[in-house]
Amino acid sequence: MTSRKTGPPPVGDLIARCLTGDVRAFETLVRTHHDQVYGYACRMVGPDAADDVVQEVFLRVYRSLHTFRSESDFKTWLYRITTNACLDHLRRMRRQRGRFVPLEGGGGHADEGGPAWGGPERPDPGAVDPALRAEQRELAEALQAALGRLSDHHRAVLVLHDMYGFRYDEIKDILRCSLGTVKSRLFYARRALREQLRPYLDAAGDWPASGASSVS
Amino acid sequence: MDGQLPGPVRARVRSHLVRCAPCRRELAELEALRQLLAGAPAPPPPPGLAETIVGHVRFREAERVRRRPRVRFWQGAIAGGVAAVLVVALWWAGLDGLSRMGHGSAPPAVEAALMEHSLYASLLETGAGDWVDWALVPAGDGR
Numbered sequence: 001m002t003s004r005k006t007g008p009p010p011v012g013d014l015i016a017r018c019l020t021g022d023v024r025a026f027e028t029l030v031r032t033h034h035d036q037v038y039g040y041a042c043r044m045v046g047p048d049a050a051d052d053v054v055q056e057v058f059l060r061v062y063r064s065l066h067t068f069r070s071e072s073d074f075k076t077w078l079y080r081i082t083t084n085a086c087l088d089h090l091r092r093m094r095r096q097r098g099r100f101v102p103l104e105g106g107g108g109h110a111d112e113g114g115p116a117w118g119g120p121e122r123p124d125p126g127a128v129d130p131a132l133r134a135e136q137r138e139l140a141e142a143l144q145a146a147l148g149r150l151s152d153h154h155r156a157v158l159v160l161h162d163m164y165g166f167r168y169d170e171i172k173d174i175l176r177c178s179l180g181t182v183k184s185r186l187f188y189a190r191r192a193l194r195e196q197l198r199p200y201l202d203a204a205g206d207w208p209a210s211g212a213s214s215v216s
Numbered sequence: 217m218d219g220q221l222p223g224p225v226r227a228r229v230r231s232h233l234v235r236c237a238p239c240r241r242e243l244a245e246l247e248a249l250r251q252l253l254a255g256a257p258a259p260p261p262p263p264g265l266a267e268t269i270v271g272h273v274r275f276r277e278a279e280r281v282r283r284r285p286r287v288r289f290w291q292g293a294i295a296g297g298v299a300a301v302l303v304v305a306l307w308w309a310g311l312d313g314l315s316r317m318g319h320g321s322a323p324p325a326v327e328a329a330l331m332e333h334s335l336y337a338s339l340l341e342t343g344a345g346d347w348v349d350w351a352l353v354p355a356g357d358g359r
Contacts, residue, residue, distance in 0.1 A: 023270075031266045035260070047259060058270075136257075143253075165254075198245075201249060
């Protein structure tokens with residue numbers, strides 16, 4: 001996170017500098033956005049493949065910076081590239097394996113005694129409790145498994161809307177589909193996920209550690 | 217739930233929910249699911265991922281630039297080869313035209329001279345002729 005005083009420069013400026021060959025500008029672009037891209041890629045392809053996909057995403061970003069129109073929204077453009085890279089990866093895996101591709105990952109980047117990849121990023125007093133951490137891990141794994149059982153496009157719509165807060169019209173632009181398709185995919189995705197996560201849903205719908213940071 | 221319904225439709229839905237318990241239950245479940253998803257902690261990237269990304273992009277771009285001159289060389293070689301073939305073909309066509317002129321389209325005296333010249337050239341090359349009075353004739357064909 002950057003402070004108000006030394007926040008990242010505007011994206012348009014960064015891109016203009018990147019196009020002149022300014023490597024530092026590209027590094028700033030990566031540092032500003034790579035965590036969100038990684039989180040989305042994790043939801044789409046699983047933590048084991050997310051590293052490779054994210055590298056591919058930013059390679060595509062670098063090579064297509066000259067096509068970005070300053071009047072369009074950078075976040076939408078970035079997530080479109082990320083979605084396409086994720087879908088390409090999943091298609092490639094299916095061609096190789098010829099069947100359903102599970103998205104569950106291993107411990108990811110967890111250290112011994114540290115949170116699983118689905119746990120809170122920042123230290124949380126509630127997360128010190130091992131039982132709580134185990135509960136969080138179980139729910140995170142159940143969520144990832146449930147997401148993996150959705151079709152790729154259903155998963156994309158659900159994650160973009162319910163986890164990353166994109167509007168219907170933004171998702172329509174990201175996925176290059178109609179508004180009706182966004183709505184119907186979201187409907188079916190929620191219905192499927194609700195059945196699989198029913199044991200974890202309580203009246204409030206809170207995670208075991210309430211006050212954990214939300215996905216932006 | 218997503219705030220996408222037009223006003224009149226939303227009012228009808230709300231009115232229905234007042235009377236329908238199953239629909240209220242379903243809405244509550246969907247709201248709980250949405251809160252669960254919105255509250256899901258973001259998977260943190262591994263340490264050093266940003267540096268890895270930048271390094272990967274720089275490497276791939278350097279590879280792409282390094283391969284570019286090799287493509288240009290082959291393009292030049294192919295273009296040069298095509299040009300050379302064209303030159304040779306034109307030259308050959310020119311020769312062929314000239315030789316066609318020498319075999320059938322020239323006056324008889326010229327043709328006879330050309331044929332004698334050809335015979336003379338073949339005797340010189342093969343060594344099959346004899347010199348008689350400073351003239352080269354086929355072997356055994358004394359004049």
